[in-house]
Amino acid sequence: MLEAFGLSDPGCVRQNNEDFYLLSPKTGLYVVADGMGGAQAGEHASKLAVDTVAAFVEKSGRADADTLGQAFQEANSQVMNAAAQDATLEGMGTTLVAALECGPELAIASVGDSRAYVYEQGELTGITEDQTWVHEVGRRLGMDAFALRTHPMRHVLTMAIGVSPELRVHSYAVRPQPGALILLSSDGLHGVLDSRDIADVLSGNGTLESKCRRLIETAKQAGGPDNITAVLLRAQ
Secondary structure, three states, X not given: OEEEEEEXXXXXOOOOOOEEEEEEOOOOEEEEEEEEOOOOHHHHHHHXXXXXXXXXXXXXXXXXXXXXXXXXXXXXHHHHHHHHHOXXXXXXXXXXXXXXXXXXXXXXXXEOOOEEEEEEOOEEEEOOOOOEHHHHHHOOOOOOHHHHHHOOOOXXXXXXXXXXXXXXOEEEEEOOOOOOEEEEEOHHHHOOOOHHHHHHHHHOOOOHHHHHHHHHHHHHHOOOOOOEEEEEEEEO
């Protein structure tokens, strides 16, 4: 069983919040999505994707990595279909990262650049790999850290829910020890805070709620240029 808390904030620049998150202890499912698209399309995409994943997992009655991957595929189809049927939603999409309790393990799935981390024994470790130009192209070209941080393609996703019928879902499995923290975040958080900043907050005393609030406030103090979402899970 997991203790869980989530929080989302528009940040310091954006008027709308296109992030969406879900805490579902009943099904052991926890999700963060970061929507994109004009007008309210990004908000629609992130909520539709999360709702679809939740409905698929609950209906399946199964808790395993395959189910989570299939749920992501269904979310991709639903977002694409919604955009095809409504011109105001054309071009919408969303990132997606989810954790599903599977006995002593957590199945993690991700598309795009929303992330999962584990904080355990004083160390913060990234679980997921970004599906971005920087990660999948720039690093393979041997570009240094400064060049990657400043490159005009640094924000470009190579994969997202609702963009293409061919979806690549990254899947992982972790077995957190009692007391370990799992963080699911949109890039409004990890895009402005480095791993040391995040670890400093997670290492402190306090409830999951207080840690989520500190993460978001720290990101806002760093400029908060995007919507910010943090979901924290504590292994029991």
